[in-house]
Amino acid sequence: MDLPDGYVVFVKASCPTCRLVAPALLRLRDAGAPLTVYSQDDPLFPEGAEALDDSDLRRSYQAGVEVVPSLMHIEGGAVIERLEGWLRTDWERVTGVADLGADMPPFRAGCASRTLDPGMPELLAVRFGGEKLRSRRLEVAQLEDEFEAMFERGWTDGLPVVPPTPERVLRMLEGTDRDPPEVVAVVPPDLVECTVEKAAVNAVMAGCRPEYLPVVLAALEAACTSEFNIHGLLATTWSAGPVIIVNGPVTERIGMNAGGNALGQGNRANSTIGRALQLIVRNVGGGRPGGVDRATHGNPGKHTFCFSEDERGSPWEPLSVERGLPAGTSAVTLFAGSGLQPLVDQQSRSPESLARTYAACLQVVAHPKLALAWDAVLVVSPEHARVFREAGWSKARLREELDGLLRRPGAQMIRGAGGIAEGMPSSLAGAAVPKFRRGGLLIVHAGGTAGMFSAIIGGWASGAVGSEPVTREVRE
Amino acid sequence: MELLDPTGERQPAARQRVPRPASLEGLTVGLLDISKPRGDVFLDRLDEVLSGRGVEVLRFRKPTFTKPAPADLRYEIRVKCDAVVEALAD
Numbered sequence: 124m125d126l127p128d129g130y131v132v133f134v135k136a137s138c139p140t141c142r143l144v145a146p147a148l149l150r151l152r153d154a155g156a157p158l159t160v161y162s163q164d165d166p167l168f169p170e171g172a173e174a175l176d177d178s179d180l181r182r183s184y185q186a187g188v189e190v191v192p193s194l195m196h197i198e199g200g201a202v203i204e205r206l207e208g209w210l211r212t213d214w215e216r217v218t219g220v221a222d223l224g225a226d227m228p229p230f231r232a233g234c235a236s237r238t239l240d241p242g243m244p245e246l247l248a249v250r251f252g253g254e255k256l257r258s259r260r261l262e263v264a265q266l267e268d269e270f271e272a273m274f275e276r277g278w279t280d281g282l283p284v285v286p287p288t289p290e291r292v293l294r295m296l297e298g299t300d301r302d303p304p305e306v307v308a309v310v311p312p313d314l315v316e317c318t319v320e321k322a323a324v325n326a327v328m329a330g331c332r333p334e335y336l337p338v339v340l341a342a343l344e345a346a347c348t349s350e351f352n353i354h355g356l357l358a359t360t361w362s363a364g365p366v367i368i369v370n371g372p373v374t375e376r377i378g379m380n381a382g383g384n385a386l387g388q389g390n391r392a393n394s395t396i397g398r399a400l401q402l403i404v405r406n407v408g409g410g411r412p413g414g415v416d417r418a419t420h421g422n423p424g425k426h427t428f429c430f431s432e433d434e435r436g437s438p439w440e441p442l443s444v445e446r447g448l449p450a451g452t453s454a455v456t457l458f459a460g461s462g463l464q465p466l467v468d469q470q471s472r473s474p475e476s477l478a479r480t481y482a483a484c485l486q487v488v489a490h491p492k493l494a495l496a497w498d499a500v501l502v503v504s505p506e507h508a509r510v511f512r513e514a515g516w517s518k519a520r521l522r523e524e525l526d527g528l529l530r531r532p533g534a535q536m537i538r539g540a541g542g543i544a545e546g547m548p549s550s551l552a553g554a555a556v557p558k559f560r561r562g563g564l565l566i567v568h569a570g571g572t573a574g575m576f577s578a579i580i581g582g583w584a585s586g587a588v589g590s591e592p593v594t595r596e597v598r599e
Numbered sequence: 600m601e602l603l604d605p606t607g608e609r610q611p612a613a614r615q616r617v618p619r620p621a622s623l624e625g626l627t628v629g630l631l632d633i634s635k636p637r638g639d640v641f642l643d644r645l646d647e648v649l650s651g652r653g654v655e656v657l658r659f660r661k662p663t664f665t666k667p668a669p670a671d672l673r674y675e676i677r678v679k680c681d682a683v684v685e686a687l688a689d
Contacts (some may be wrong), residue, residue: 258603269600278605287603315607324605355665406605589665 126186126197129157130218133183133193136168138234141192144209145169147223154220163191163237183238184247190233194218208233242290249289255303256289258324273328278406280398280426284328295323298333299340301598307340308347310408311354312415317343317407322399325406329399329427334377335392338455339399341597342367342429345457346400350591356459356583357410360417363583364425365404366460366500367397368567370443371453373597374431381433383571386463386502386578397427422462430569436505437568438512445518446594453597458500458565459583459590464488468507469575474514477507478521481577482528486558488581492536492546494556498563498582498592504570507577518566529558560586620682627655629680633664638686645684659683 132148134141148169152158159175162168163183166176177183186195190207196217197203206213209231211224238247248255263269269286273279285291296303296319303320310317319340326339346353346365356363369379380390388394404410412418418425434441443454466484471477481501489497503511511521533551540546547556563585570578583589620626628649630642642658649656659676661668676683 256603258605259608261602261604263600263602265600269602273602286600287605289601289603292603310607313607313609315609317607321605321607324603328605349666352666354667355663359665402605407607409607409609584665588663 126182126195126200126202127157127159128197128199129159131159131161131186131195131197133161133163133177133186133188133191133236134169134174135163135191135234135237136165138191140209140231140233141169143227143231144192145172147214147227148172150223151218151220154218156218156220179250180238180243180247181251183236184251188236188238191236192233193236245290245293248293256292256320257304257318258292258320260289277411278328278402280401280405282426284402285330287324287327291327292320292323295327295331295333295336296320298323298336299598301340308343310343310347310403311410312357313409315407315409317347317403321407322403325402326395326399329402330391330395331399332377332391332395335396335399337597337599338367338369338373338377338392338396338453339403341455341595342396342400342457343403345455345593345595346404348593351457351459351593352590353404353408354415356590357404357408358415358417359583359589360419361461361583362418362420362422363459363461363581364422364428365397365400366424366458366580367400367429368442368456368458368500368565369396369429369431369454369597370434370441370448370456371597372451373453373599374434379431381431381569383573385430385433385569385571386428393429393431394427397424397429400429401425401427424460424462428460432567433505433569436508436572438508438516439518439566439568442565442567443594446592448594448596453599454594455597456565456592456594458498458580458592460500460580461583462581464579464581465576466579467576471575472510474511474516474521475524477510478524479528482525482558484579485525485529485564486531488558488579490545492540492543494531494536494547494558495560495563496585496588498559498565498585498590500565500567500580500582502570502578502580503566503568504574504577505568505572506575508568521566522564525564526557530555531558532556562592565592617682623649623652623654623682626681627657627679629657629659629676629683631668631676631683631685632658632660633668633685633687634661635664635687641686642684645686 160172161177161182162174194206211229215223263272301319305319306316377392379392448454468480488499533554533556536547537549538546632638
């Protein structure tokens with residue numbers, strides 16, 4: 124900030140308190156005080172005060188003015204004292220002019236500075252705080268359609284994206300306390316450092332609100348760990364992509380959907396958080412279909428696949444708690460998921476029967492004769508969860524039951540068995556083969572209150588070979 | 600309208616490719632198995648053919664096909680071999 128020594132006052136003509144104070148400013152100047160007045164709206168105001176024009180608000184922004192009138196006492200370029208509004212005794216004390224407001228009321232509150240007009244902080248931050256953003260700036264010609272320009276540059280997932288203007292990115296960055304240049308993760312496949320700012324640019328494009336950004340950042344951190352292995356997940360010919368399951372208080376605070384159609388369209392947070400992660404992988408990491416992404420089919424969830432767990436309605440502990448975080452902590456769990464296989468059971472009223480249905484349906488993940496190489500998420504609906512609640516079954520109890528039910532004789536699963544060439548190695552003919560590796564089946568509670576359905580999200584190459592589910596706290 | 604670039608703003612590092620050898624005579628050839636099923640079948644046969652022609656063959660294996668080869672493995676191949684054949688399999 125570069126303000127002249129002496130007394131500096133910021134005013135605007137549309138503020139009644141500033142108009143009230145105007146005579147005091149003339150008196151101050153007449154007393155011989157070194158006075159500089161900046162007017163935010165009308166350089167002719169206050170009349171006779173020879174105010175400097177600050178209608179572009181540069182000085183006000185740089186001085187951090189929030190209220191007019193503001194009186195600052197500057198010495199050696201530093202602010203010694205700062206007063207806001209009108210308090211006669213304070214003004215007289217700071218200026219040393221005893222009868223400065225002799226005929227004026229003792230106190231009047233000020234008005235909001237024009238720097239705080241709606242939308243103005245972002246605009247001023249862009250105009251005068253330019254060095255905060257480091258991303259390369261690209262000018263779109265006036266006659267160019269900005270949406271088409273973004274398609275042409277290859278920035279989108281095939282759907283339109285929100286143009287990442289500096290104003291929008293600055294607003295997005297308000298969603299986190301983290302510094303824009305801080306590196307969040309190194310993003311495959313190009314292994315490029317992704318800063319908070321780059322993540323924010325892509326979050327804007329995805330359609331996120333600023334309050335979603337901490338969830339996007341946590342998901343990005345989790346995705347770019349060696350355990351989760353988003354590089355391999357991107358490159359694989361298999362259909363899978365990152366699935367984000369969100370737990371904790373952040374889900375309600377940002378309005379996520381854990382109820383009806385939780386895994387579908389229509390909720391902004393669910394839709395855009397998953398999309399932001401995929402846009403970062405595409406744009407920052409350089410991972411694109413046909414490039415490093417070699418998926419045979421892909422799946423619609425590779426646009427976005429993000430939902431929250433219904434913790435309030437659940438008979439069980441949340442996924443994040445089961446995975447080691449304290450209750451009440453906001454968290455994301457990343458899962459390499461290949462799409463949704465819903466299952467129906469409208470007849471079971473006992474947990475034993477319903478568990479058998481689950482086991483039968485879970486056997487077909489990837490292939491009924493293949494085991495241990497794919498993980499899965501079982502999404503239990505409220506109507507199904509009721510069966511377990513009423514029977515007093517914990518999640519651990521259900522797991523124990525499923526562990527038993529999901530073991531099949533190796534003889535039925537080896538290559539050639541059942542007339543199917545695909546299968547497990549013949550060495551397992553005499554073994555009881557579990558479908559999932561230890562920790563390879565995640566169970567969450569989500570969905571609408573009507574429907575005796577649950578759903579399975581099949582996985583990808585599991586564990587150290589491919590991907591481990593990874594849980595990370597959301598730092599708000 | 601001004602937009603912020605959402606990309607990594609990076610040009611890929613330009614790498615010099617080793618010239619393709621005119622003959623394998625006197626060279627060491629690395630065979631890299633990426634741990635995909637049946638990659639070994641292909642490489643075993645290649646090993647037979649090359650060794651039969653008097654070419655020195657070294658075998659390497661990535662821990663998993665889903666992740667890039669570890670830096671140490673890449674370095675080892677680079678310092679020990681004149682050429683490498685990678686079996687992508689499937």
